[in-house]
Amino acid sequence: MSSTAPAVARSAISPADPVLRGGWEVSARRSTADLTLSDESSLAKILVRGGVNGAVRQVVGTRFGRAARTERAGHPVLAVGSGPGEWLVIGPTGTARALLEDLESAASGTGEFASVLDVTHGRALVRLRGRRSADVLNKICGIDLDDASTPDGAALRTSVAAVATDLVRDDGPGAGEPSYLLHVERSSGQHLFDVLLDAGAEFGIEVTGPELDTWSE
Known part of the structure; x- marks a missing residue:
């Protein structure tokens, strides 16, 4: 076999x-x-899109033009304000699924439109x-x-x-x-x-x- x-x-x-x-x-x-x-x-890479100054920005934890080290789903991450209404969350290798689920849950809880996408391999x-x-x-x-x-x-x-x-x-x-x-x-x-x-x-x-x-x- x-x-x-x-x-x-x-x-x-x-x-x-x-x-x-x-x-x-x-x-x-x-x-x-x-x-x-x-x-x-x-490294895990999660792309988040939402309103420029809305609650999604608060979920990610940084503003456009800045990057901040923080924590999500029990993992250290770097949250990057890569564009207006666009963020990249970078975390340890192998944590993409956990980060994706955590960010999806947090973003949906804001009541605002948001998209959360795993771009690790892309x-x-x-x-x-x-x-x-x-x-x-x-x-x-x-x-x-x-x-x-x-x-x-x-x-x-x-x-x-x-x-x-x-x-x-x-x-x-x-x-x-x-x-x-x-x-x-x-x-x-x-x-x-x-x-x-x-x-x-x-x-x-x-x-x-x-x-x-x-x-x-």
């Missing part, structure tokens, strides 16, 4: 030194370079971390990334490497260095990753595995 192998989820970005973690094929590579790029696509998410990360982005993005203009917690939608991108400044607790999350359609993931590597070459950029410990329970 044959047994069926468990399904393996894969990002649009080819992993270096692939291993399985949480049902996903991810990179096992670890770099201590001052500038790193990682594929974080295995989107790519990468993290650029390091002191020179803004210098890398300045080569392929027209946004002013000075600390005064885009501090930790800033969120915006812009063009990066000619790709429509949600760009989030997310230094993380106690990180002490700039870190940016870049969220794009799955089909653009590998292109964005490759362009970021090329732009960061002069600054010594290295690929590292996903920072899944950042989202530990």
Whole structure:
């Protein structure tokens, strides 16, 4: 009697030194370079749409243009105000179902129209971390990334490497260095990753595995 192998989820970005973690094929590579790029696509990603200033905004917990670390369904999440009346909730790998159900229940309780959609497998998410990360982005993005203009917690939608991108400044607790999350359609993931590597070459950029410990329970 044959047994069926468990399904393996894969990002649009080819992993270096692939291993399985949480049902996903991810990179096992670890770099201590001052500038790193990682594929974080295995993180849960829930898209929420509703009224710009209504109760749905209160449910998600942040406003347009800002990102905030909070908790949902017992899991740490990053809630991102990615557009007017549009939010992205990012959580630990494997929590998409729990986050989806929690957000659907909370949004329906407001009495307002809202849509809640799991886009985990349909989107790519990468993290650029390091002191020179803004210098890398300045080569392929027209946004002013000075600390005064885009501090930790800033969120915006812009063009990066000619790709429509949600760009989030997310230094993380106690990180002490700039870190940016870049969220794009799955089909653009590998292109964005490759362009970021090329732009960061002069600054010594290295690929590292996903920072899944950042989202530990």
